[in-house]
Amino acid sequence: MKKPFAIIGFLIFVTFLLSITRTVVLNSMATAGPLLAKVTNDLSHYESDNAILGEQVYAKSSLNNIASRAEKMGFVNQKSGFSLTNAIPIAAVR
């Protein structure tokens, strides 16, 4: 019976190759950790900044804020009706 040297050799080679691959991948993942943490932190930071800016936009565009600023600038309330959209056409009046 012929001994399966080729198969045994192949299996040893595959085992060795997979070990090397595993070491490389783990090593790569280990060094990518700080990068991943940085990306996560950056994302969290941007989300916080976005929320803070959103809050400022809402506060500045509130009607209470706009009305008080308008009053300071001398704007007054509209006293009479004026409409460009709902006017009755002359033809319809006749």
Place this chain on the structure above:
Amino acid sequence: MNWRFRFILGLITLFFLIVIARLFYWQVVKAQELSIMGQLQYGKVITTLPRRGEIKTSDGFPIAANKITYRVFANPKEVKDLKETSELISTTLGIDIASVSASLVLDRFWVSIAMGVETKVKNDLEKLNLPGVGFEEQYTRFYPEASMAAHLVGFVGMDDLGRPKGYFGLEGYYNLLLKGREGKAIQIHDAFGRPIIAKLGEVERQIDGSNLLLSLDRSAQFLVEGRLKEGVEKFGAQSGMAAVINPKTGEILAMASFPNFDPTNYANSPDSVYKNPFISDMYEPGSTFKPLVMSSALDLKLVTPQTKCSACAGPVSVSGYDIHTWNDKYYKDINMTDVIMHSDNTGMVFVAQKLGVNGMIKYLQRFGIGDLTGVDLQGEISPKIKPENLWYAVDLATTGFGQGISITPIELLSATSAIANNGQRMQPHVVNGIENPDGSTVKIKPKSLGNPISPETAKVMTEIMVNAVNKGEASWARLKGYRIAGKTGTASIPIAGHYDPTKTIASFIGFAPASNPKFAMFVILNRPTSSIYGAETAAPIFFDIAKDLLIYYGIPPGE
């Protein structure tokens, strides 16, 4: 020999079955429990709070949003100079130094110093680089329009476990939708119990709250609040409220009450102002109730606008009680149009007696009186109509002009909106749609609550109410050029078995433009002091608001 083989085989099979059953017990039945036990050996379950849903007005502006604030915490074991650290923290945060110092002397690794700290204050404190002091980001409710629509929106407080919970108004009614679902994650810690990474994995995914899309018109709300506040101060009223509704859909466009509160600092206001009086206070409506009784009699064809009142020449005596008109003026053979125009109590007794107790109860129920309107706000109440056998003749007579019966303002506004909407009553509602966290939107369709009166009766009643505005006591305040239907109300206030002789609830209800109503509105002043009459107090506020709204909606005179 054969039976021995079988016996041994049976024993071995039984043994394996026991092993399989035991494995099934540990790996399937107890799997989750064992998994959690394992996880707890190297970590602990932490709860992640979802972001609360926003409440947006019809223009998409968030009237209730979330903002980032910080919890300031400290590790007392790392604090080097207790006195200096306490002083700096207390000065920067504006809190009592004794409470800071009391927290910092505790024999713990972590103590909470303050919550809800604004970003600017946090940055100031961070710049001090105090050892052992840290910050935790959290979301807090934020109301960009401050106290606008406070009674309608409600506020967010804490539940028994210290988690955010909505109370009153929309925050209370839609709390389950707004709050979302908490997430759970495993946090790994080292041998000393210190966390080494933020999350191992999510056990349960956190689901943010849904946003509410309101029918509330922010500009209309702003206009109504401004005019109402002005009116409450001008007429020296104890309080006031107003609501504007689209009678065709039941959408609430504005709802305001004074005094109100700041939802962010709700704890600074007395508990008594939290409830929304428009849905939670009952009162005797007085003359604003007359259109409902009159339209009931018109619908049953018991009277027509030209029917003459045969009992209006003087005070009416019912069961020993004399019923007078509000100004003690009497009009012999007055017709029904003029009964409403003069707000004649004796005329309404005539109408109520024609209706009878059965007809009165039947129509009031059709108008939704005595039932919850179902408005989507927390805290609605509804006083019940008493059973038919408990009605006395005088009850029927006084109900005709809105005394001796208690209702909520939302009930009356909803019922009067039916007159504006060709006899069809729509369910009042504030939320038009729900925006889910995945971006999908669910629309909420308007719901009809029935037709208390026919379209023809509604048209006739509208004309009677237009006549009341043009020629009645409040005609001085009316808007020239617009056809507005309305009715004044001056209701007596029951106290300890009798009516207060000096104080009233003044009100005005109506809709505009009368032929194709864009809105129905109800204004109420509680105990005005400059005048007790609705025609002199609530009516001018109503017309001031109506003018603003007609201009805002671009409705030209003549309609």
